[in-house]
Amino acid sequence: MEIKVLKDILGANDQMAQSNQQLLDGNHVFAVNLMASPGAGKTSLVLETIKGLQGKVRIGVIEGDISSTFDSELIAQQGVPVVQINTGGECHLDASMIRNALENLPLTDIDLLLVENVGNLVCPAEFNLGEHRKIVVSSVPEGDDKPIKYPAMFIIANAVVLNKTDLLPYVKFDSDRFREAVREINRKLDIFEVSCTTGEGIERWTSWLLAEMGRK
Amino acid sequence: MEIKVLKDILGANDQMAQSNQQLLDGNHVFAVNLMASPGAGKTSLVLETIKGLQGKVRIGVIEGDISSTFDSELIAQQGVPVVQINTGGECHLDASMIRNALENLPLTDIDLLLVENVGNLVCPAEFNLGEHRKIVVSSVPEGDDKPIKYPAMFIIANAVVLNKTDLLPYVKFDSDRFREAVREINRKLDIFEVSCTTGEGIERWTSWLLAEMGRK
Numbered sequence: 510m511e512i513k514v515l516k517d518i519l520g521a522n523d524q525m526a527q528s529n530q531q532l533l534d535g536n537h538v539f540a541v542n543l544m545a546s547p548g549a550g551k552t553s554l555v556l557e558t559i560k561g562l563q564g565k566v567r568i569g570v571i572e573g574d575i576s577s578t579f580d581s582e583l584i585a586q587q588g589v590p591v592v593q594i595n596t597g598g599e600c601h602l603d604a605s606m607i608r609n610a611l612e613n614l615p616l617t618d619i620d621l622l623l624v625e626n627v628g629n630l631v632c633p634a635e636f637n638l639g640e641h642r643k644i645v646v647s648s649v650p651e652g653d654d655k656p657i658k659y660p661a662m663f664i665i666a667n668a669v670v671l672n673k674t675d676l677l678p679y680v681k682f683d684s685d686r687f688r689e690a691v692r693e694i695n696r697k698l699d700i701f702e703v704s705c706t707t708g709e710g711i712e713r714w715t716s717w718l719l720a721e722m723g724r725k
Numbered sequence: 726m727e728i729k730v731l732k733d734i735l736g737a738n739d740q741m742a743q744s745n746q747q748l749l750d751g752n753h754v755f756a757v758n759l760m761a762s763p764g765a766g767k768t769s770l771v772l773e774t775i776k777g778l779q780g781k782v783r784i785g786v787i788e789g790d791i792s793s794t795f796d797s798e799l800i801a802q803q804g805v806p807v808v809q810i811n812t813g814g815e816c817h818l819d820a821s822m823i824r825n826a827l828e829n830l831p832l833t834d835i836d837l838l839l840v841e842n843v844g845n846l847v848c849p850a851e852f853n854l855g856e857h858r859k860i861v862v863s864s865v866p867e868g869d870d871k872p873i874k875y876p877a878m879f880i881i882a883n884a885v886v887l888n889k890t891d892l893l894p895y896v897k898f899d900s901d902r903f904r905e906a907v908r909e910i911n912r913k914l915d916i917f918e919v920s921c922t923t924g925e926g927i928e929r930w931t932s933w934l935l936a937e938m939g940r941k
Contacts, residue, residue, distance in 0.1 A: 547762040547846045547875060548867025575847065577873050598877065600816065600847035628874070630763045631791065631816035631845055650866035650889065651764025657793050658844070659763060661814065673866065679895055 522636055525604035529611060529639025536616035538569070539722045540624060542602075542638050544662060545646035546655075547628030550672040552580040553705035554646055555623050559587050561715040562621065566724065569619035571610045573602040573627045580625065590615055601633040602626050621722060634661040642721055648673040649682045656690035663691060667721075668699040670714060675704040738852055741820035745827060745855025752832035754785070755938045756840060758818075758854050760878060761862035762871075763844030766888040768796040769921035770862055771839050775803050777931040778837065782940065785835035787826045789818040789843045796841065806831055817849040818842050837938060850877040858937060864889040865898045872906035879907060883937075884915040886930060891920040 533540050543551045552572075559568050570591040572581040581593035592610040594602060607624065614622070624640060626633040645666045647655050650673060656663045663669065669691055677684070684702070691698055699717060703710035749756050759767045768788075775784050786807040788797040797809035808826040810818060823840065830838070840856060842849040861882045863871050866889060872879045879885065885907055893900070900918070907914055915933060919926035 546764060546844070546867075547871055548864075574874055576876060577870075579870060579873070598847075600845070627847070628762070629816070629845060629847055631814075631843070632848065648764075648866065650864065650892065651762075654793075654795060655763055657795070658790055660792060676866065676892065676895060679892060 519635070522604045525608055526637035526639040529604055529607055530641070532608075532611055532616070533622070533639060533641075536619070538616055538619050538622050540622040540638070540640040541642045541644060541718070542624045542626060542633075542640035543644050543646055544626045544630070544633045544666075545628060546630045546648070546651055549628070549646045549648040549651065550705050551625045551628070551646050552583060554670060554672060554703070555584060555625055556587065557703075557705045557708065557711045558623060558715060558718070559584070559589055561711050562718070565719065566620040566722070567618055569614050569616075569622045571607065571614070571622065571624045573606070573625055575599070575627060590619065596627060600627055600629050600631075601636050602638060603636045604638050607638045621718065630655070630659040630662055634665050642667045644668050644670060646670045646672055647687075649676045650680050652681075653683050653687040653690065656687065656694050660694050663694045663698065666695065666698060668701065668717065671700060671702045672705055674702050674709060675706050735851070738820045741824055742853035742855040745820055745823055746857070748827055748832070749838070749855060749857075752835070754832055754835050754838050756838040756854070756856040757858045757860060757934070758840045758842060758849075758856035759860050759862055760842045760846070760849045760882075761844060762846045762864070762867055765844070765862045765864040765867065766921050767841045767844070767862050768799060770886060770888060770919070771800060771841055772803065773919075773921045773924065773927045774839060774931060774934070775800070775805055777927050778934070781935065782836040782938070783834055785830050785832075785838045787823065787830070787838065787840045789822070789841055791815070791843060806835065812843060816843055816845050816847075817852050818854060819852045820854050823854045837934065846871070846875040846878055850881050858883045860884050860886060862886045862888055863903075865892045866896050868897075869899050869903040869906065872903065872910055876910050879910045879914065882911065882914060884917065884933065886917045886919055888919055888921055890918050890925060891922050
């Protein structure tokens with residue numbers, strides 16, 4: 510019985526996700542879903558991406574959090590349109606939450622929509638939002654074993670951003686082991702090593718985004 | 726309708742949790758549920774706790790992971806009885822998984838049972854396992870805003886371990902801001918600042934555990 514309920518929910522979510530993508534496509538908006546553990550640096554990556562693409566594409570942001578509006582305030586300071594979704598306990602965003610947010614964004618003024626999911630390396634993997642690309646943000650201090658321990662997220666992703674490379678000298682982290690683990694799960698995944706603190710690697714990441722958008 | 730299903734599941738879980746605690750109490754086992762984001766250092770904390778309490782109490786471990794047996798192998802090398810639970814996708818442990826594990830542990834040879842939950846700062850908060858204490862492990866590189874952004878976990882916890890204090894010089898993290906955020910959510914929470922890399926602060930944590938067990 511529970512399985513049936515779950516299937517209905519996922520089915521309804523997929524329908525709404527499809528409808529979201531139609532709405533995005535109709536407005537020529539390319540949407541990217543950023544998923545990660547709490548504290549991997551999703552918001553910092555959003556901020557660095559805004560900086561890196563300034564004058565090249567017009568960005569909009571959807572901020573997903575269980576509670577608080579900290580991150581959306583940081584982003585609004587950049588002069589970028591942002592909608593905060595507070596899930597009130599839910600461990601992931603879903604397509605109907607995104608629909609609501611899309612109806613509150615100036616879609617005709619946005620080329621690239623960055624969606625920051627709730628910090629959770631498990632549940633968001635199961636919910637399509639209508640996005641064009643799914644990104645996992647991993648971070649150096651989390652350890653090089655994360656792809657092996659949380660494979661679902663890496664199976665469905667289109668690319669991996671490995672953040673906080675500036676901490677490599679101070680923690681045990683084997684980049685080769687991380688890359689091998691990722692490739693074993695999904696060998697099509699591009700991996701971008703970045704530091705949102707120093708800015709290292711951000712240009713390769715934003716160039717990839719532009720290419721995926723068909724802008725390069 | 727869905728809410729009713731969820732209530733039934735949680736009700737059944739609470740019953741099983743109660744039964745687990747009876748089984749633990751009958752065997753004089755004190756159980757601690759360690760919850761955290763992926764990569765906060767739960768396994769390292771388990772290893773340091775085993776080391777710190779060697780010769781004082783007999784420890785057993787339940788390792789919860791979505792997949793892989795890495796962590797339980799590390800722990801078995803310490804000569805400690807360990808059962809691995811692979812949830813196969815589930816984002817948290819529940820009481821019936823714990824029951825299964827308890828039936829595969831030598832309970833009469835264990836004083837302190839450390840349960841490492843799945844890495845997830847959201848979902849495990851909702852599921853009682855029959856444990857005597859709930860601990861949130863937070864880590865410095867995750868940022869000082871985690872209590873504000875994931876309050877549920879801090880509301881239900883008995884204590885907070887803040888790990889990776891050796892990284893304080895290299896990241897933006899305001900210890901006072903973290904402490905204030907924790908206190909605002911739950912002013913009864915003890916906070917232990919530790920580094921599982923250097924061993925700093927571990928003794929204060931293990932002394933607290935002993936006291937909670939009534940061993941001091």
